[in-house]
Amino acid sequence: MNLLRTLALPLAVAGCSAPSFEPDFVPNPADVLGTLGAVESFDPALAELVPTMARLEIIAEGFDWSEGPVWVDEDGGYLLFSDIPPNRVHRWKSGEGVSVYLPQSGYLDALPRPNHIAPDEPGSNGLVLDPYGNLVLCQHGLRQVARMNAPLSAPRAEYVPLATHWDGKRLNSPNDAAFRKNGDLYFTDPPYGLTRKMQDPEKEIDFQGVYRRTPDGTVTLLTREMSRPNGLAFSPDEKTLYVANSDPKRAVWMAFPVQEDGTLGEGRVHFDATPMVGERPGLPDGLAVDERGNLFATGPGGVLVLTPDGRHLGTLLTGRPTSNCTFGDDGRTLYITADGELVRVRLHARGVRRSR
Numbered sequence: 001m002n003l004l005r006t007l008a009l010p011l012a013v014a015g016c017s018a019p020s021f022e023p024d025f026v027p028n029p030a031d032v033l034g035t036l037g038a039v040e041s042f043d044p045a046l047a048e049l050v051p052t053m054a055r056l057e058i059i060a061e062g063f064d065w066s067e068g069p070v071w072v073d074e075d076g077g078y079l080l081f082s083d084i085p086p087n088r089v090h091r092w093k094s095g096e097g098v099s100v101y102l103p104q105s106g107y108l109d110a111l112p113r114p115n116h117i118a119p120d121e122p123g124s125n126g127l128v129l130d131p132y133g134n135l136v137l138c139q140h141g142l143r144q145v146a147r148m149n150a151p152l153s154a155p156r157a158e159y160v161p162l163a164t165h166w167d168g169k170r171l172n173s174p175n176d177a178a179f180r181k182n183g184d185l186y187f188t189d190p191p192y193g194l195t196r197k198m199q200d201p202e203k204e205i206d207f208q209g210v211y212r213r214t215p216d217g218t219v220t221l222l223t224r225e226m227s228r229p230n231g232l233a234f235s236p237d238e239k240t241l242y243v244a245n246s247d248p249k250r251a252v253w254m255a256f257p258v259q260e261d262g263t264l265g266e267g268r269v270h271f272d273a274t275p276m277v278g279e280r281p282g283l284p285d286g287l288a289v290d291e292r293g294n295l296f297a298t299g300p301g302g303v304l305v306l307t308p309d310g311r312h313l314g315t316l317l318t319g320r321p322t323s324n325c326t327f328g329d330d331g332r333t334l335y336i337t338a339d340g341e342l343v344r345v346r347l348h349a350r351g352v353r354r355s356r
Helices: 044-048
Strands: 003-005 038-041 057-061 066-072 078-083 088-093 097-103 124-129 135-139 144-148 159-163 177-179 185-189 209-213 219-223 229-234 240-247 250-257 268-272 287-290 295-299 302-306 312-317 324-328 333-338 341-346
Touching: 038 044, 044 312, 057 088, 066 124, 066 135, 066 324, 066 333, 066 341, 078 124, 078 324, 078 333, 124 177, 135 159, 135 177, 159 185, 159 209, 177 229, 185 229, 209 229, 229 287, 229 295, 240 287, 240 295, 250 295, 268 302, 287 324, 295 324, 302 333
Parallel strands: none
Antiparallel strands: 003 038, 038 312, 057 341, 066 078, 078 088, 088 097, 124 135, 135 144, 144 159, 177 185, 185 209, 209 219, 229 240, 240 250, 250 268, 287 295, 295 302, 302 312, 324 333, 333 341
C-alpha cells in the first residue's frame, strides 16, 4: 500500500519508535527559502530513518544542474557542490548562503580554438575529500579525476591529475568517486561530459567503466558491465560497493562485493527502478549511505530510501530530477542537489559522510 504523507501532516506508525534528534544541533531556520515535495512511505520502518514531520527545505536556488555535494567540517562546517554547465563549484554555509567557491572547476579552456567544440557539460561533477582533506574533483571538461592544488581555505583552479587514462586511452568523463580508508579511489566513467555523448569522435574507450586508482597512481578497470555507471558509495564496512546505473532501459543500483585485494566480485541487482522511469522525473544517480547501511539514492521521483537487503522503504519526493545527496552537520542532515535547487532535510538516520 502506498501511503503518501505531506510535509505538514504527521504520520502515526503503530509499533514503531523513532529516535529523537540530538538536542545540541538545530538547523538555522533563516536559511530556508521555501519547501518542496513530500515524503512517501511504503514501510513503517521508514519512520525510524525519516521523521514523520520531515520538511524538504530549499536553502539555495538558481543553478543550471547542481551535483556532487560534499560536506566539509572545517570553518564551522559548509557544503561544496558543483554546478556543471557553468563550470563552477559553489559553497553554501548556514547563515551566509551560497557563493562561488571555484570557477573553472572542470574545464580550463576559456577561449574558442579552431575546430574545437567545448563540452556540453564542462564543469566538475562528483566532489570528494581525500584522506588528507584535499578536494578531489571528477572533471567532465578535462576528462579526469584531479586534486585541487590548493588548501580548502584558499581555493584556486589549479589541479593535479590523479586519473586521466586507462590502458593508454583517455577516460570518457569521470562522474563520481569514493575513497576507501586505505586511500584507494573508486570512480565511474560514463560519457555524459563528452560533446556528443556516445558518438563523440574523441571517445577512446568504447565502454563505460568503474575503475580503481591506488595511491601509487595505478588505474585498474573493475567492471565494464554497466551501460551508464554513475553514483557510487561503500557500505559502512567497505565490503560492498554500490553503483547506480543511469540508463532508462536498465535503471538499477548494483551491489558488488569488494574482495580483499580491492577488486570487485560478481555484482547483483540491489534495486531495480526501471518500472518507475517515465512515470517520475530522474534516473539512478548519486547516493549516500547511513551508518546502518541504508542507501539514500537519488532516482525516479527524488531520493529513494533502500535497506541493505534492497527493500524500498519510501521516497523523499522532490518533484524534479534529483542528482545527488550527502550527509552533513552532525551527520543527520541530508543535503540534496535537485536540479536548480539545493535542498536539506533533517533525518533520524546518521550518515557515513564523504568527509575526513
